[in-house]
Amino acid sequence: MTNALQHLFDNNRAWAERTEREQPGFFARLANQQNPKYLWIGCSDSRVPANQITGLDPGEVFVHRNVANVVVHSDLNALSVIQYAVDFLKVEHILVVGHYGCGGVLATLRGARVGLADNWLRHVHDVKIRHRRRLDHLPVAVQEDVLCEMNVIEQVGNVALSNVLQDAWARGQKISVHGWCYGLKDGLAKDLGVSMSHPGEVMDVFRNALKRYPRGGSVPAA
Numbered sequence: 751m752t753n754a755l756q757h758l759f760d761n762n763r764a765w766a767e768r769t770e771r772e773q774p775g776f777f778a779r780l781a782n783q784q785n786p787k788y789l790w791i792g793c794s795d796s797r798v799p800a801n802q803i804t805g806l807d808p809g810e811v812f813v814h815r816n817v818a819n820v821v822v823h824s825d826l827n828a829l830s831v832i833q834y835a836v837d838f839l840k841v842e843h844i845l846v847v848g849h850y851g852c853g854g855v856l857a858t859l860r861g862a863r864v865g866l867a868d869n870w871l872r873h874v875h876d877v878k879i880r881h882r883r884r885l886d887h888l889p890v891a892v893q894e895d896v897l898c899e900m901n902v903i904e905q906v907g908n909v910a911l912s913n914v915l916q917d918a919w920a921r922g923q924k925i926s927v928h929g930w931c932y933g934l935k936d937g938l939a940k941d942l943g944v945s946m947s948h949p950g951e952v953m954d955v956f957r958n959a960l961k962r963y964p965r966g967g968s969v970p971a972a
Contacts, residue, residue, distance in 0.1 A: 776807075786812045790834040791828070791909070792847040793819045793854070798932055800847070805938060807880050814837060818854030820844060820873045821905045842925055845907055847911045847939065848902040858969065877904045887966025896963055899942055902929040903959050906944045910952045918928040919949050929959075 769776050788811045790800040800806075800813045814831040821828050835841045857864050858874040874897075876910070878885065883902055885893050900936060908927040918925055929944040944959045946952050 759845045776940075784809055784839065786839060787842045788812065789814070789832065789839075789841045789844045791815075791819055791821060791832075791844065791905070792845060793817065793849055793852055795852065796851060797934055798847070798849050803937070804930060808896075810905075812841060817867055817870055818852055818858075818874050818901060819848050819905060820870065820900045820901075821846065821908045821912075822873050823908065829912060830915065836914050836918050836923070836925060840923075843929060844925065845929045846902055846909060846927065847930045847932055848905075849897050849934060850895050850898050850903075851934050852898050855901055856894060859894060859897055874901055877901050880904075881960070882965070883965040884960070884963040895902075899931050900944055900960075900963065901958050902931055903944050903956065904941075906930070906946070907952065907956050910946045910949075912934065915948060941953060 762763070766777070788804070788806070788807065790804075790813045792798055792800055792809050792815050794815045794817050800811050800815075801808065804811060812831075812835045814828060816825075817826065821832075823829070835844070854871050855874055856862075858871050858878055862964070864871070877900055878897060881897075884900070885896060888896060906927050910927050915925070915927065924947070926945055926947040929942040930939045931942060932939045933948070942959065943962075944955055946955050
């Protein structure tokens with residue numbers, strides 16, 4: 751088993767030596783301090799690496815990832831990460847980052863079964879049902895991109911309405927929440943225009959963001 755992974759150890763050693771050569775003392779500084787300004791909440795997809803996309807070094811971005819970048823108030827894992835980042839690391843920005851072509855979002859849109867993760871993806875399904883009048887009239891390829899964006903917008907709202915963010919804002923802490931969508935085909939992140947820095951902004955920003963996706967004709971009740 752070790753031999754099968756030896757190339758990873760070789761890569762690690764080469765990276766560590768190169769980093770120390772280019773930035774002398776890098777690891778000594780890193781070991782003594784974690785002071786990121788950013789919390790990245792993204793998808794588990796291996797093609798969406800937070801540090802590389804943003805050009806940040808280790809120690810500069812705190813990261814939480816799960817399937818389809820979902821944040822729900824019953825997920826103590828995500829909420830614990832957010833609380834640690836906000837209350838202890840004092841991050842200044844929370845980035846909720848989805849990506850076009852997200853497998854979890856596409857499975858939801860297509861009604862595909864993936865196994866145990868179907869239960870987790872019910873949260874994305876809820877987004878699809880809630881905004882079905884903004885989705886169902888669109889061509890399939892456009893639906894896929896729009897649902898990826900809508901899912902990010904919904905999760906930004908969930909972060910902003912969490913007790914962690916509400917308490918931080920109530921005590922005057924300066925922290926903003928943002929929503930991005932990353933393009934696998936071009937490597938570029940798109941700002942979805944849902945940045946929030948104050949509790950009074952949340953509902954207006956959320957409503958204005960959804961206006962970008964006009965409703966189609968009437969849809970029978972679910």
